[in-house]
Amino acid sequence: MFVKRGNCMLNKVLSKFYKIPYLVPYWDTNETGILKNCFFENSLVEGSHSEKLVKMLNNKTNLYSYPTNLGRSAIQLALGQIPKDGRKEVLISSFNCSGVVQPIVQAGYIPVFIDVGIDFNISIDGIRNNYTSNTIAVIVPGLFGKSPHWKEIKTFCKEKNIFVIDDAAQYLGLDGAGTNGDFGIFSFALGKPVESIYGGVLLSKKKYSFELKNKTYANVLSDSMAALFRGKYRKYTLPYFAIKDGLKRKLLKNSFSFDVFNIPNVSSGITIEQFKKLDKMVKLRQRNAKILLDGLSNIDELTLPEFSKDHAFLKFVVSLKKAKQSKAPNRSTDLIKFVNALASKGIETEWVYLPLHLREPYTNYRTTDLTVTNNIWKCSVSLPNRPGLSEENMIDIATHIKKSVIK
Numbered sequence: 270m271f272v273k274r275g276n277c278m279l280n281k282v283l284s285k286f287y288k289i290p291y292l293v294p295y296w297d298t299n300e301t302g303i304l305k306n307c308f309f310e311n312s313l314v315e316g317s318h319s320e321k322l323v324k325m326l327n328n329k330t331n332l333y334s335y336p337t338n339l340g341r342s343a344i345q346l347a348l349g350q351i352p353k354d355g356r357k358e359v360l361i362s363s364f365n366c367s368g369v370v371q372p373i374v375q376a377g378y379i380p381v382f383i384d385v386g387i388d389f390n391i392s393i394d395g396i397r398n399n400y401t402s403n404t405i406a407v408i409v410p411g412l413f414g415k416s417p418h419w420k421e422i423k424t425f426c427k428e429k430n431i432f433v434i435d436d437a438a439q440y441l442g443l444d445g446a447g448t449n450g451d452f453g454i455f456s457f458a459l460g461k462p463v464e465s466i467y468g469g470v471l472l473s474k475k476k477y478s479f480e481l482k483n484k485t486y487a488n489v490l491s492d493s494m495a496a497l498f499r500g501k502y503r504k505y506t507l508p509y510f511a512i513k514d515g516l517k518r519k520l521l522k523n524s525f526s527f528d529v530f531n532i533p534n535v536s537s538g539i540t541i542e543q544f545k546k547l548d549k550m551v552k553l554r555q556r557n558a559k560i561l562l563d564g565l566s567n568i569d570e571l572t573l574p575e576f577s578k579d580h581a582f583l584k585f586v587v588s589l590k591k592a593k594q595s596k597a598p599n600r601s602t603d604l605i606k607f608v609n610a611l612a613s614k615g616i617e618t619e620w621v622y623l624p625l626h627l628r629e630p631y632t633n634y635r636t637t638d639l640t641v642t643n644n645i646w647k648c649s650v651s652l653p654n655r656p657g658l659s660e661e662n663m664i665d666i667a668t669h670i671k672k673s674v675i676k
């Protein structure tokens with residue numbers, strides 16, 4: 270009785286932090302069961318799941334698949350297969366994850382930062398206007414779950430003999446994701462359409478033989494525990510991880526370098542389970558997005574994403590119109606107030622990317638006209654719409670925004 274009451278108190282105190290945390294993987298006992306079995310059967314690193322994953326991905330994509338530890342490792346492997354012909358530059362959007370730029374550098378190429386369109390996807394005009402005889406490849410992400418402008422991109426890149434990497438890390442779940450370029454990649458990190466401990470895959474029409482090293486048992490074990498506690502039990506562990514990450518940022522220099530490894534067996538097992546639910550998860554995200562769109566549509570102060578079947582709504586990004594005019598070099602104070610007001614109601618949001626051309630160590634690479642990028646990151650934020658949130662949660666978020674955030 271005493272223990273029960275104590276637990277209940279602890280629950281209350283801890284869960285006060287966020288009522289609606291932003292990032293919680295859509296895992297049930299199937300995923301946690303894989304974790305448990307791999308642990309007790311001593312197959313966290315090696316086992317039969319990885320072979321099954323390759324078969325499943327080959328079947329689904331009709332391509333050869335090469336699983337890795339990370340999506341960025343898959344990008345590095347892809348770039349490494351492009352025949353060297355003296356061209357050095359790889360085009361990418363600056364409004365992007367750091368996991369896309371580092372593999373370019375590590376593969377020995379030079380990133381060139383180009384702009385995005387208003388849907389946050391890489392702009393075809395940006396590609397056209399900034400292509401030079403030194404351009405060898407372009408990496409095309411379907412940012413936030415929105416399918417890229419494939420028709421125009423494919424036609425242009427074919428005409429100019431530019432290699433295309435279809436970066437489906439964020440729009441996996443939509444038809445053809447990962448199959449549109451010379452290479453495709455997925456990421457299976459937390460926060461992606463398929464969430465495992467981590468993982469990635471390179472997709473290609475060609476057969477290669479890569480000899481990738483395994484991560485150590487100790488690494489995989491601690492990463493598995495971190496994914497479980499940071500992700501699945503985020504509601505309770507967020508204060509601890511917030512302090513830990515804050516201290517890490519203060520004390521250690523930020524390093525984006527990484528090593529290419531094999532995918533651990535436990536990640537493969539969880540990835541397979543997640544693929545079984547992928548269609549359902551996309552539908553739930555789209556349903557949640559629709560509820561937000563309905564609830565927020567008459568709020569003039571917000572720019573909302575457009576609903577379409579080409580949008581898997583991995584992230585639901587809104588922009589504050591009044592913050593758009595801000596000339597400040599940082600995130601607008603109106604946006605910070607908006608985020609804090611939601612946090613005070615227990616709703617966690619996620620900042621959008623600080624553009625890559627503004628981040629060390631990437632500030633010295635060639636940039637082009639980045640008007641949209643330079644504007645949107647200061648006035649935009651992602652609202653929670655992950656598949657585990659209920660219709661009531663979504664109505665709650667919209668109501669709080671309407672009632673107390675936008676006055």
Ligand SMILES: Cc1ncc(COP(=O)(O)O)c(C=O)c1O
Nearest residue numbers: 339340341366368410438456458
């Ligand atoms: C669009 C995009 N591409 C690639 C990556 C790299 O994936 P990973 O984190 O698995 O290396 C990420 C994110 O992390 C991403 O958002």
